Amino acid sequence: MQDLLLEIEQFCLRNGMSETRFGELALNDKPFVSQLKHGRDLRGSTAARLRQFMAEYGAHQPADAATAREYPAGSLAFPHRDLLGISQLERHEILYLLDQAEPWVELNRQSTKHTDLLSGLTIINAFFENSTRTLLSFEIAGKRLGADVVNMHAATSSVKKGETLIDTAITLNAMRADAIVIRHASSGATQLIASKVDCPVLNAGDGQHEHPTQALLDALALRHALRARGQAADDFTGLTVTICGDILHSRVARSNVLCLQALGATVRLCAPPALMPVGIEQVGAQPFHDFDASLDGADVVMMLRLQTERMSGQFIPSAREYHHLYGLTQKRLKQAAPDALVMHPGPMNRGVEIDSDVADMLDRSIITRQVEMGVAIRMACLEVLTRRARGVAGWEGAA
Numbered sequence: 001m002q003d004l005l006l007e008i009e010q011f012c013l014r015n016g017m018s019e020t021r022f023g024e025l026a027l028n029d030k031p032f033v034s035q036l037k038h039g040r041d042l043r044g045s046t047a048a049r050l051r052q053f054m055a056e057y058g059a060h061q062p063a064d065a066a067t068a069r070e071y072p073a074g075s076l077a078f079p080h081r082d083l084l085g086i087s088q089l090e091r092h093e094i095l096y097l098l099d100q101a102e103p104w105v106e107l108n109r110q111s112t113k114h115t116d117l118l119s120g121l122t123i124i125n126a127f128f129e130n131s132t133r134t135l136l137s138f139e140i141a142g143k144r145l146g147a148d149v150v151n152m153h154a155a156t157s158s159v160k161k162g163e164t165l166i167d168t169a170i171t172l173n174a175m176r177a178d179a180i181v182i183r184h185a186s187s188g189a190t191q192l193i194a195s196k197v198d199c200p201v202l203n204a205g206d207g208q209h210e211h212p213t214q215a216l217l218d219a220l221a222l223r224h225a226l227r228a229r230g231q232a233a234d235d236f237t238g239l240t241v242t243i244c245g246d247i248l249h250s251r252v253a254r255s256n257v258l259c260l261q262a263l264g265a266t267v268r269l270c271a272p273p274a275l276m277p278v279g280i281e282q283v284g285a286q287p288f289h290d291f292d293a294s295l296d297g298a299d300v301v302m303m304l305r306l307q308t309e310r311m312s313g314q315f316i317p318s319a320r321e322y323h324h325l326y327g328l329t330q331k332r333l334k335q336a337a338p339d340a341l342v343m344h345p346g347p348m349n350r351g352v353e354i355d356s357d358v359a360d361m362l363d364r365s366i367i368t369r370q371v372e373m374g375v376a377i378r379m380a381c382l383e384v385l386t387r388r389a390r391g392v393a394g395w396e397g398a399a
């Protein structure tokens, strides 16, 4: 019975199908799976019918771009224990995580958004820096997958009493977490913690280094927005993306440059001279200091927050001056492609890097879609990285 439930969950996951839809298609009985989980009797003939449905289903489905892609078998599709940065991922590994998120997008749009796939596992979200979107979406993701989720806030932890990062990591490890999600103000902190613990570590943003799940959710949001317009979005070849703002301090920019380029996009980076890293050309992105020039014909405009908490000294004359030169207004947006999409990872400084009437444009802004995709992508990352712990077939020997 537990085996069958696991088979159904994995079937639904592979095929982007909710359990309600599964019940409807397999037995014309929408609440079937939910009732089964709550003790409904299962006859042998019904189990056989369900297995036959699952075996035959694939043969009758049209190949979908998101599921037809071929990946290396088992854990070779994603041979990493941790998710520390996009820089460590191959293009096909990025696509794998995006494709694995598709069923969770579907599940999250159902009235019942729960599976027991990670039941019995413990996930610790250790956030040493403030967060709304990332912390909440990792928490929701873990809970929707059925895991026990614990949040550790640095402000109320023993970090305040002087405990070192390494001692904190060793403490979390001793509690036998099955995955640890870390946000930290220091670049490289997640790498350090990963080297001290036995379970997968997911980087939820480390200093000015990387924010890999942000770049993945941005790619997923872009994919969905392009598909909703009937545009091919299997990858982003031919797409020009302008990223504007505080490039110097931005882990979001770094992860996005790597992710978007891996998926084929041309990336332009725009910032005032003081907020543009020296030698940025070496990453293959085109640097601009003139926002208007960087917008010319762009298909996507991604605005970044001014990270005043990382600035020591004066990087810009004033917020008003910054808005004048680098704020995205309706007028400025006209220089981009006629239907250019607008993105922002949040939190936004409305009236500084982006005007409210641009951020809230229903047909152009995909900022809330980015937030929606954040839950799905984090569910995918947690599900994939815990396959070894759960003994999923083909993943026993994973990294």
Ligand code: CP
Pocket: 130, 131, 132, 133, 134, 135, 205, 214, 345, 346, 347
């Ligand atoms: N985009 C992002 O990382 O937002 P939070 O800081 O709210 O998590």
